[in-house]
Structures are given as structure tokens and as C-alpha cells.
Amino acid sequence: MRAKTLIVIAFPIIISLTGLKTINDMKPGELPLNDTTKWPATFGFGRVPTQAEISAWDIAVRPDGKGLPPGQGDAKLGKALYTSKCAVCHGVDGRETTGVKLLGTPLVSDTLASSRPKTVGNYWPYATTLYDYIRRAMPYNQPGTLTNDEVYSLTAYILAANKILKEATVLNSKSLPRVVMPAKKLFIMDDRKGGPEIK
Amino acid sequence: MEREEESQRKPTPAKMSRRALLGSVVAAAVLPVNKVRAKDNARPSSIQNSVDDPTKTPGPGPSPVGKRSGFEQPMRKPSDISSRTPLQDMYGTITPSDLHYERHHAGVPVIDPTKHELLIHGLVKKPMKFTVDELKRFPAVSRICFIECAGNFRGGREDLTPQDVLGLTSQSEWTGVLLSTILREVDVDPRAKWFLAEGSDAAVMTRTIPIAKAWDDAIIAYAQNGEAIRPEQGYPVRLLLPGFEGNMNIKWLRRIEFSEEPYMTREETSKYTYPVKDKIRMFSFEMDARSIITYPSYPQKVNKGWIEIRGIAWSGRGKVDKVEVSTDGGKSWEPANLQEPVLSKAHIYFRYLWNWDGIPTEILSRVTDETGYIQPTLAQLIEARGTNIGGYHMNPITAWKIKSDGSVFFKPE
Numbered sequence: 001m002r003a004k005t006l007i008v009i010a011f012p013i014i015i016s017l018t019g020l021k022t023i024n025d026m027k028p029g030e031l032p033l034n035d036t037t038k039w040p041a042t043f044g045f046g047r048v049p050t051q052a053e054i055s056a057w058d059i060a061v062r063p064d065g066k067g068l069p070p071g072q073g074d075a076k077l078g079k080a081l082y083t084s085k086c087a088v089c090h091g092v093d094g095r096e097t098t099g100v101k102l103l104g105t106p107l108v109s110d111t112l113a114s115s116r117p118k119t120v121g122n123y124w125p126y127a128t129t130l131y132d133y134i135r136r137a138m139p140y141n142q143p144g145t146l147t148n149d150e151v152y153s154l155t156a157y158i159l160a161a162n163k164i165l166k167e168a169t170v171l172n173s174k175s176l177p178r179v180v181m182p183a184k185k186l187f188i189m190d191d192r193k194g195g196p197e198i199k
Numbered sequence: 200m201e202r203e204e205e206s207q208r209k210p211t212p213a214k215m216s217r218r219a220l221l222g223s224v225v226a227a228a229v230l231p232v233n234k235v236r237a238k239d240n241a242r243p244s245s246i247q248n249s250v251d252d253p254t255k256t257p258g259p260g261p262s263p264v265g266k267r268s269g270f271e272q273p274m275r276k277p278s279d280i281s282s283r284t285p286l287q288d289m290y291g292t293i294t295p296s297d298l299h300y301e302r303h304h305a306g307v308p309v310i311d312p313t314k315h316e317l318l319i320h321g322l323v324k325k326p327m328k329f330t331v332d333e334l335k336r337f338p339a340v341s342r343i344c345f346i347e348c349a350g351n352f353r354g355g356r357e358d359l360t361p362q363d364v365l366g367l368t369s370q371s372e373w374t375g376v377l378l379s380t381i382l383r384e385v386d387v388d389p390r391a392k393w394f395l396a397e398g399s400d401a402a403v404m405t406r407t408i409p410i411a412k413a414w415d416d417a418i419i420a421y422a423q424n425g426e427a428i429r430p431e432q433g434y435p436v437r438l439l440l441p442g443f444e445g446n447m448n449i450k451w452l453r454r455i456e457f458s459e460e461p462y463m464t465r466e467e468t469s470k471y472t473y474p475v476k477d478k479i480r481m482f483s484f485e486m487d488a489r490s491i492i493t494y495p496s497y498p499q500k501v502n503k504g505w506i507e508i509r510g511i512a513w514s515g516r517g518k519v520d521k522v523e524v525s526t527d528g529g530k531s532w533e534p535a536n537l538q539e540p541v542l543s544k545a546h547i548y549f550r551y552l553w554n555w556d557g558i559p560t561e562i563l564s565r566v567t568d569e570t571g572y573i574q575p576t577l578a579q580l581i582e583a584r585g586t587n588i589g590g591y592h593m594n595p596i597t598a599w600k601i602k603s604d605g606s607v608f609f610k611p612e
Contacts, residue, residue, distance in 0.1 A: 042384055045336050046329040053328065054320050057454050060395055060405060063463050118469065123479075126463045133465040136403040137305065143401050183479070187472070190483045194516045194570030198579045199475075 061132035065177035068131065071148035072172040075165065078157025081150055085139050094119075094161050104140070108161045121162030125187045127179035130155045152176070273298055276362055280304075281348070282431075283366025286493050292511065292538075292546040293343070294369035296424050301431045302348050302367065304466075305401035308451055312427075312435035315399065317419070319381065321456035322391035327384055331435045334419060337376040342418065342441065344544045345370045345513050347486050349444035349471050352593035354577075357600075359609040361493045364597060368513070370546040371432075373439050375420035378413045378455075391457035395464075396438045399453035406447045407461035408440065409484075416441050419452065442515030442544035443484045444592075446471050473589035486515030488574050489594035490522055490549070490566035501605045503557035508535070511546045514568035518543045521567050524551040528561040529598070535564070555601070561610060563598045577612045 061067040082094075089104035091097065096106040096117055109119040120130060135151045137143050146154070152171045159165035165179060192199045267273075273295075275282040281302040284294055294300075301307075312331045320326035348367035353359065360366075391410055398404040408417070418439040421428060428434045433450025440447050446466055461467070461482075472481040490512035495501045512522045518541055523532035535551040549564070565574040577595035581588055598610035 039338070039383075043337060045333040046327045046384065049318055049320070049326055049328040054318065054326060057318055057397075058320070058456070059403075060397070060456060060462050060464075062458070062460065064460070120469075124469050125481075126468060129463055129465050129468055132405075132462070136405070137401070137465075140305065143305065143403070186477075186479045187468070187481050188475070188478045190480055192483065192485070192487065194485070194487075194568070194572050196571045196573065198575045198583045 059132075059136055061128045061135075063126045063128050063177065065128065065173055068128070068173035068176060069148040070173065071152055072170050073149050073151070073153030073156050074170050075153070075156040075160035075167045077150075078153035078155070078160075081146075081154055082157050085142075085146075086154070089140060094158065107158050110163070119162065120158055121164065121182065123183050125181050125184040127155070127159060127164070127181055128177055130158060131176060275300070276366060277301070281367060283362045284369045286361040286366055286368075286491070286511065287496050287499070289493065289511075292370050292548050293424065294371060296371065296426070296429050296432070299369040299371060299423070299429065299432055300346075300348065300367045302445060303400065303402075303431070303450070304404055307430050308400045309430070310399060310435055310451060315435050315453070317436060317452060318454045319385050319456075320454075321394070321458055322388035323457055324386035324388065325384070327381075329381070331421060334376055334381075334436060335421060337380050339374055340377055340418060341372055341374040341422075342416075342439075343370065343372045343542055344439070344441040345486075345546045346439075346445045346448055347489075347513070347515070349446055349483070349486070349591045352590050352595075354609070355611050357497070357608040357611060359497060359611075361491055361496050364609060365489070365491060367445070368546070371423045372425065373418060373420040374422035374425075375418045375436070375439065378417040378419055378438075379415075381419065382413060387457055390459050393458045393461050395454070395456040395458060395462050396447075396449040396452060397454040397456070398433075398449045399451040404449055404466065405462065405464040406449060406467055407458070407464060408438075408443075408447055410457070412440055412443070412484075440484075442486060442517075444471065444486055444515075447484065471591060473591040474585060474587045475583075476585045483592050484515075486513075487592065487594050488512070488514035488516070488519070488566045488568040488572050490564045490574055491597045492524070492562055492564050492599055495562075495601070495607045496599055497607050497609050499607050501555065501601065501607065503555055503605070506553050506555050508551040508553050508562060508564075510535075510549055510564050512537075512549055512564070512566040513544070513546045514566065514570075514572070515544055516572065517569040519547050519566055520569050520571075522547075522549040523565050523567075524549075524553075525563045525565075526553050526555075526560060529563055529596075532565070557603065559601060559603050561598045561600050563596050565596050 059067065089102060090107050091102050094106060094108035096102055106117050107120050109121040124130065131151055134154055135146065138146070155176065156165060156169065156171040159179060160167050164181065169175065273285045273288040275284060275298055282300060284298050284300045315331050317329045317334065345368055351365045351367035353364050393407045394410055394413055395405055395407050419436055420439040421436050423429060423432055428437060433452065436452050437450040438448050438452050467481060472479050490510060492508055492510040494509040495506065508524055512519050519537065522535040522537060524535045525532045533551065535549040538548040538550070541547050567573045574594060574596055580593065580595055600608045600610050602608070
């Protein structure tokens with residue numbers, strides 16, 4: 001009995017020693033960091049998340065509307081929310097007053113031509129970004145506290161204040177991706193490539 | 200009596216008996232420190248403790264955590280939203296972790312590593328969640344590289360140090376698991392062309408990154424210079440994208456989502472974009488080559504005679520090919536010595552020996568990287584992008600003016 005137990009214990013030790021020997025036999029540099037030939041198909045670490053876990057964090061909104069939640073809002077409701085939750089940092093009407101520095105960024109401008117300061121009206125290429133950003137990061141001291149409807153309303157108010165959206169328009173997951181931002185046509189993808197040309 | 204007076208006047212235990220000495224070592228070491236604290240660190244403790252002749256007094260014993268000599272006090276320079284590395288105080292290319300620059304958008308979160316998880320989902324066949332301990336079990340890699348904020352440019356005044364001009368760049372040895380290793384676990388859908396990375400800070404910061412970077416050299420890092428990443432740098436895990444603008448290296452990483460197209464997040468549309476003539480350039484990932492002389496620089500003073508000019512150079516596109524130094528205001532250029540090893544997408548240290556004749560002049564450095572890109576002048580950048588140039592991806596040649604009395608000043612352009 002005793003001998004059998006010993007064999008059972010000794011067997012895995014021999015295997016693991018053999019494994020070590022193979023790696024030790026290799027010279028330095030023989031096994032580059034990206035050589036995955038000895039790797040298993042999967043290491044088996046980690047776990048499959050539940051759908052509820054994914055949904056709780058899956059808050060990103062894409063320009064095509066992917067990620068926008070159900071719900072709706074409009075500029076009138078948004079103005080009241082803006083006044084109570086946003087104006088303290090972004091100004092009473094979202095504008096910079098001469099000589100007064102806002103705690104946050106100005107959000108409203110009249111035309112694309114008046115290029116400074118950069119605002120939602122003259123610089124933001126996608127309206128969906130507004131929804132995504134307000135929902136994840138605003139208000140600065142209470143991020144993540146707004147309801148989905150409140151975020152639709154605030155988005156509608158800021159777009160209306162920039163004369164991009166009519167006051168009465170109801171924003172929802174269908175209408176928001178259809179809003180075309182004035183600055184979109186200005187944006188180009190990076191065209192630098194290295195090499196001698198300065199771009 | 201006389202001995203007592205002596206020891207009160209000066210904490211010099213050399214004149215005490217051995218037993219008295221052993222008993223008073225702790226008090227001698229602690230009391231002056233308290234005194235210093237009370238005086239708002241007016242003088243560093245080790246100076247308070249110093250004796251006229253260090254060979255005549257045994258020093259304090261071993262300690263659990265080391266600290267800098269009290270004679271050395273390199274400091275970051277914080278503003279409301281960032282803090283800058285004191286590049287003029289560095290002698291090499293690794294930034295001490297507590298001096299690595301900071302930039303965050305809603306403060307530094309406190310994250311319990313035992314509760315932190317990384318979710319990978321979207322266009323993958325097998326969504327997965329990993330704890331920090333699980334990430335550490337994967338085959339690991341270490342890499343030395345810089346991280347530079349894309350908005351790392353200041354000028355306009357003479358009294359600027361290298362820290363003021365471009366202190367939003369730092370370098371560490373980062374350790375973690377290659378993102379490509381993790382991708383094998385989740386089986387990425389071939390339709391995925393981008394991935395969103397999201398932080399666990401109060402800004403829940405997001406950027407979208409081309410999938411090619413995930414297969415290339417992106418790392419999910421959990422260590423910095425041999426120990427756990429500092430909170431300001433993304434504890435417990437951050438994304439590391441060697442050579443890409445700092446903002447994309449999402450700290451406090453909690454989520455990666457694969458997608459057919461970019462998300463156009465706030466940080467990649469309304470920020471980190473810049474006017475180029477009548478257009479706005481977006482998705483500028485690579486940090487172009489740059490260099491700066493860190494010695495001599497403002498507010499240092501030099502003497503006529505031999506001066507070793509020193510500085511750092513780097514490129515987000517690969518290796519530094521050469522660094523040239525001019526000591527005549529840019530009329531002529533000479534190659535500097537590059538400290539080996541010259542690593543890809545990393546700060547490298549350069550040196551150039553110069554015999555200053557005492558006549559006022561300007562000294563400059565310019566780097567060429569392995570793609571053949573030569574660090575431009577500010578005038579060249581303005582010519583290429585227009586006058587409404589903004590502050591992102593600015594990497595102009597930096598000049599220092601040396602005046603006849605040896606004082607050094609930044610040259611504003």
C-alpha cells in the first residue's frame with residue numbers, strides 16, 4: 001500500500017521535472033516573447049460574465065445610435081435641468097461671458113465661423129457624443145446620477161441652444177443619430193505618416 | 200555638566216559613551232525631523248541630522264522603505280488638471296515613479312484591486328471578465344517606453360524650465376500582459392476593426408483604438424518600474440499603447456469593447472484634435488519625434504569652458520536615428536552621442552561636449568527618427584498647419600539662450 005502511494009505521488013513530479021528541463025535546455029533568446037507555439041489554445045483564466053454584468057457597464061454610444069437606451073427628452077425639460085445642474089460650471093446660457101472664466105467649458109456658440117471658443121455648436125462632429133459624455137461623466141461632482149430621459153433632455157437643450165435642433169424636437173434613440181452637426185464636415189482623419197514630410 | 204550642554208547645543212553623540220549613544224540614536228534621529236515638520240519642511244531632515252564629519256558618527260540603520268537624500272528634492276509641478284515631470288533633474292531615461300507626470304479628467308480614483316475586474320466584450324465570440332490576479336497569471340512582458348501627453352507644449356516666456364515647456368512626458372519600465380495574449384482567450388470576430396477602452400475613474404474615460412495596435416504591442420499593464428502601478432498612473436491596471444498619445448493609454452482600465460467602427464468619444468472629437476489649415480485633424484495617434492536639451496537650461500547658470508550638453512529625445516514611430524546639437528543658433532549642427540541602449544518608442548539620453556567661449560549664443564537639439572522624420576521648427580509646423588495651430592501634437596525644436604554672464608533662458612518664438 002505504502003509503495004503504491006509513493007508511486008502515485010512521484011508520477012506528477014516526474015512530469016513536471018521533465019517539463020522544466022525542456023524549458024531550461026533552451027538558450028537565451030531561443031523562445032521569443034511572441035512565440036506562442038507552446039501555449040495552450042486557452043489558459044482558462046477568467047470567467048464568462050453574466051449578461052447583467054455586461055449591460056451594467058455597456059454604456060458607450062456610437063454615432064450610428066448603437067448603445068442609445070430607450071427613453072426621450074426635449075429642450076424645454078432640458079433647460080430646467082441645465083439651470084439646476086449644469087449652469088454653475090458652464091454658464092447661465094452655456095456661453096462664456098467676457099471677463100468671467102467658466103469652471104467648465106462653454107457649450108454654446110452662434111455660428112461655425114466664430115471658431116473660438118470651441119463649443120458643441122462649432123466644434124463637435126457628432127451629436128451622439130453629447131449623450132455618451134453627459135451620461136458617463138456629468139455633472140462633474142455627481143457623475144452617473146442622471147436618468148436616461150434627463151440625458152436626452154439635456155442633449156436636446158444644448159443642441160437647441162446651438163440652433164442645431166428645433167426647440168420642440170423630441171430626442172430619442174431614433175432621432176438623435178440623425179442630427180447632423182455643423183462641424184462634422186471639418187474633420188479629417190490623421191494624414192501624418194512619419195518620414196521626411198512635416199504635416 | 201559640560202557634556203550635557205554640548206549635547207543640547209548640537210546632537211553630536213560622538214562625545215557620549217557607547218551606551219548613551221545607543222540609547223539616544225533614535226531620539227537624535229526623530230527629534231530634528233519633528234522640528235523640521237513643524238517648520239513646514241524649511242530644511243530637509245537629513246541636513247538637520249548631518250554632522251560635520253560623517254566618518255565620525257554611525258548613521259541610522261536599515262529601514263522598510265527608502266527615501267531620497269534630504270539634499271535632493273525633485274518635484275512635480277501640479278496644476279488643477281496635471282502635474283509635470285522635472286526633466287531638468289533627471290540624469291537618465293527612467294522617470295522615478297513618484298515623479299511620472301499626471302493628467303486625469305476627474306481626479307485619481309481609489310480602487311481596491313481585489314474588487315477590480317476587466318471586462319472584454321463586443322465583437323468577440325467569448326466575452327470574458329478577468330480579475331487583476333488572473334491578469335497576472337498570463338505570460339507577462341516588460342517594456343521600457345515613454346508616455347507623452349498630446350498637449351505637451353508651452354512657450355511664450357523666457358523663464359520656462361524643461362518641466363514647464365514639455366514636462367508632460369515620462370518613461371517607465373511597464374510590465375503586464377500583451378493585449379494580443381488576452382485576445383486569444385476571447386476569440387475576436389473578424390468584423391472588429393476598433394476597440395473601445397474605458398477607465399474606472401469618475402470621468403469613465405473612453406478612447407477608441409485601431410485593432411492593429413491590439414495585435415501589435417498594446418499591453419495591459421499592472422506594474423511600473425518593478426512594483427505595482429502608482430494610483431496616478433492607473434492602479435491597478437492600465438492600457439499601454441507604446442508611442443501613442445498619452446490620453447489613449449486608458450488608466451484604471453475596466454472595459455474593452457470590440458467594434459466595427461470608432462465610437463467618436465468626447466476625448467477623440469472635441470479634445471485631442473487640432474486645426475490644420477481649414478480642417479480639423481482627428482485620430483492623431485503616434486507622437487512624432489521630439490528632443491530637448493535639459494542641461495543647460497533655465498534657471499541654471501554655466502561657466503565659460505567645457506560644458507556637456509545633455510538631453511532626451513524620442514519618437515512614437517520607432518527608434519531615434521540621430522540627435523544633432525547646434526551651439527550657434529541653428530547655423531551648424533553636430534551629432535550628439537546617444538546613450539545605449541537606443542530603444543524603440545522610448546526616451547533616449549544624448550550628450551554633446553562643448554567648449555563655450557563665453558560669447559552669448561543659442562543652443563538647440565533636433566532629432567531624426569528611423570522613418571526619416573526630422574524634428575521641425577515651430578515655423579515649419581505653422582507652415583504645415585496654419586497659424587490657428589492649437590496645442591496638440593506640437594513638437595518644435597526648443598532653443599536655449601545663453602547670455603554673457605552664463606545665465607540660460609528659454610527662447611520664446
